[in-house]
Amino acid sequence: MVLLLEQLLNGLQLGVMLFLLAAGLTLVFGIMGVINLAHGSLYMVGAFAAAWVAAQTGSALLAVPAGLAAAALAGMAVELLVLRRLYARDHLDQVLATFGLILFFNQGAILLFGRQPLFVDIPEGLRGAVEIIPGVPYPAYRLAILAVGLLVAAGLYGLIRHTRTGMLVRAGATHREMVRALGVDVRKLYTLVFGLGALLAGLAGLMAGPIFSVQVGMGEQILIMTFVVVVIGGIGSVRGALAGALLVGLVDTLLRAYLPALLRGAMQGPDADALAAGLASMGVYLLMALVLLLRPRGLFPAHA
Amino acid sequence: MIERRTLLRAAGATAMAPLLARPALAQSATGQGAALKIGMITTLSGPGGYLGQDIRDAFALAMEMEDGRLGGTPVRLLVEDDALKPGQGKQIAERFLKNEKIRLMTGVVFSNVLGAVAPDVLDSDGIYVSPNASPSTFAGRECHRNFWSVAWQNDSLHESAGQAAMNLGFKRMFILAPNYQAGKDAITGFKRFYKGQIAGEVYTRLDQTDYAAEMAQIRAAQPDAVYQFHPGGLGIAFLKQYVQAGLSATTPMVLASPSMDSTTLAAVGEAALGINVTAQWNSDFDNPASRRFVEAFTAKYNRTPTYYAQQGYDTALAIGAALKGTGGSVEDLAAFRKAMQPASFESPRGRFAFGANQHPVQDWFLLKVERGADGKPALVTKGKVLENHTDAYAGQCRM
Structure with a gap:
């Protein structure tokens, strides 16, 4: 029972991490109609910038704004220099261009930082473990990630539901042409949305630094899962991204944790472990297939 | 659509x-x-x-x-x-x-x-x-x-780790490796020389970054020590999360050299202190x-x-x-x-x-991550684990 609670927390924490990435991706896709494969690269930029500043200054407080700023600026630069030329073009062109950006960012990171993974330490105050459930120490840093993720979700809700910018974002997601026809400066809105998405990706990247490995190509690893989240949640819907991310996080974690034990009851030990590992890694994709079968537009379709 | x-x-x-x-x-x-x-x-x-x-x-x-x-x-x-x-x-x-x-x-x-x-x-x-x-x-x-x-020969890496776990007196081991050929070979190689009890055997994913679920399983199984094979970035993430879960204080770890080289060590930092590694060579020889x-x-x-x-x-x-x-x-x-x-x-x-199959016959050593002279964690050679070790397949080779 205690173990189940711990695993649920683990699942939620992976979920909010995915949410930070998925929120930006789904907004960009829903509003601008652009498939941004380089979203994972912005996550990497955030992680590298924060890691570098932390190593140079020894201060986590400076590393956070550095990571956020680097990712947001990189994102807006990409929008201004590359994507702006691609809005009217076919999806295939966008995929090719942003795929090229992945190579560009990866090679750039190798030139600047080398192939060796960077070292990032957990900030002083978050190093220990907290006993939220008696007898089970849970890492304070992971709780912090969970808290930040939920705060961001609440903040995004407020921004999108209750501000003028949010209204434009919502309108842009559902009636893009109409917003343009009403005289809204769509180009500015696009740059803003893209910058916001990049900022969130950078936030995910800088928080991932101390627990994952900060290295070239780290963005592509997690981007696949993010795409799954976006498809499950419904393209263009931030609410869907949150639901999809938490669902994917929970399903992935719980399958990895409990499937081997379940199968071991039915078959030989080593065979059960190998089969369970295979099934668990298919889990989120099976979930995606199931959602697509029952609700082809995702859980919370934006273009209702 | x-x-x-x-x-x-x-x-x-x-x-x-x-x-x-x-x-x-x-x-x-x-x-x-x-x-x-x-x-x-x-x-x-x-x-x-x-x-x-x-x-x-x-x-x-x-x-x-x-x-x-x-x-x-x-x-x-x-x-x-x-x-x-x-x-x-x-x-x-x-x-x-x-x-x-x-x-x-x-x-x-x-x-x-x-x-x-x-x-x-x-x-x-x-x-x-x-x-x-x-x-x-x-x-x-x-x-x-x-x-x-x-x-x-690939297996020797893990055979030496298995022998090291025996020498260090660990009775119950929890073992993990990614679910692909080299991961399965690692588990097989380890078990070829480790004769104690296996408290748990887990296959992770090659694209996995979060190991929280595995950490909880290790804590629940309460093994004497953990053996894991996660090369490169996977290993860095695994080790960091192992320490953050508070497991490094209670449960020692045995590794084969691909999971802990000087580059991995630099990326993991203090978290690696106390880890046992087996290798054919170390920079302090x-x-x-x-x-x-x-x-x-x-x-x-x-x-x-x-x-x-x-x-x-x-x-x-x-x-x-x-x-x-x-x-x-x-x-x-x-x-x-x-x-x-x-x-x-x-x-x-x-x-x-x-050897007869044109693969090395060599000694394997136990290294431990300790604080070096400059205060930073470093790999320190502790002793020999296997002597003149050849591989398990040499006998099948007919040149």
Whole structure:
């Protein structure tokens, strides 16, 4: 029972991490109609910038704004220099261009930082473990990630539901042409949305630094899962991204944790472990297939 | 609908991103026209890129220390990046064989790439000397007279870790490895020498970054120690999360060298203190050959050499010894084999010999991560784990 609670927390924490990435991706896709494969690269930029500043200054407080700023600026630069030329073009062109950006960012990171993974330490105050459930120490840093993720979700809700910018974002997601026809400066809105998405990706990247490995190509690893989240949640819907991310996080974690034990009851030990590992890694994709079968537009379709 | 389909396709394309080709590198160490060409196919891009980089740099260092020669023969090293893609490795091998007319090749880091490269080289009467990947395929029944491994046979890494766990007196072990061939080999190799109880056996995913679920399972099983095989970035993430879960304080860890080299150590930092590692060599070895190598490597590249660097260096020395015996020719394969087999070079590892299947027979050592003189964590050699260790497949090899 205690173990189940711990695993649920683990699942939620992976979920909010995915949410930070998925929120930006789904907004960009829903509003601008652009498939941004380089979203994972912005996550990497955030992680590298924060890691570098932390190593140079020894201060986590400076590393956070550095990571956020680097990712947001990189994102807006990409929008201004590359994507702006691609809005009217076919999806295939966008995929090719942003795929090229992945190579560009990866090679750039190798030139600047080398192939060796960077070292990032957990900030002083978050190093220990907290006993939220008696007898089970849970890492304070992971709780912090969970808290930040939920705060961001609440903040995004407020921004999108209750501000003028949010209204434009919502309108842009559902009636893009109409917003343009009403005289809204769509180009500015696009740059803003893209910058916001990049900022969130950078936030995910800088928080991932101390627990994952900060290295070239780290963005592509997690981007696949993010795409799954976006498809499950419904393209263009931030609410869907949150639901999809938490669902994917929970399903992935719980399958990895409990499937081997379940199968071991039915078959030989080593065979059960190998089969369970295979099934668990298919889990989120099976979930995606199931959602697509029952609700082809995702859980919370934006273009209702 | 169309949008979603495009998005799914895009996700598929991203999966390929780390594998995409990068521009090839060719480097010539000497200007001589008649130099013997050696082809190096290795992994330089992606998360595994630093492994190939160390092999390449150390091989080039050995050449430089002899003024662009190996065993007195002027050589030219051609390096190409396989990007951890078997198909690309195979194409490079074909180009090396047909266009460049290279007979002597080396460099492959990963076993799956080797599986595509080596058969081509061997079938066209080329020689392949492996600085790293050495799967059971080329050590047992399918061993080949023109295939040499200067590193180890893959299983030995994990066999030595299993023996180390026995020596350290751990009665219940929890073992984890990614769900792919090398991961399964790791578990098999470990269990071949570890005779205690297995408290849990978990297969992780190759693309996994979060190990929280596994940490909770380890804590629930309460083992004496943990053995895990997660090379490169996977291992860094695993170790960090192991410490953050508070497990390092209660449960020691035993590792094979690919999960803990000096690069991984620099990325993990303090978290690695107290971890046991087995390896065939370590940068603190106190013999003249090792000191000379470490000094030269650190001076030239300004970083501590990893095991991979040492393997690349030994590969160059082994080839040099063979070239010395044949007077610089690789045309007469029988003569080359005869000159290669005695392994008449001074390895930084100390004792080194080739077994009947042309794989190393060598000692394995226990290292421990401790605070070094400068206060930073460093790998410190503790003692021998296995002596004159050959591999489990040598008996099946009939040359």
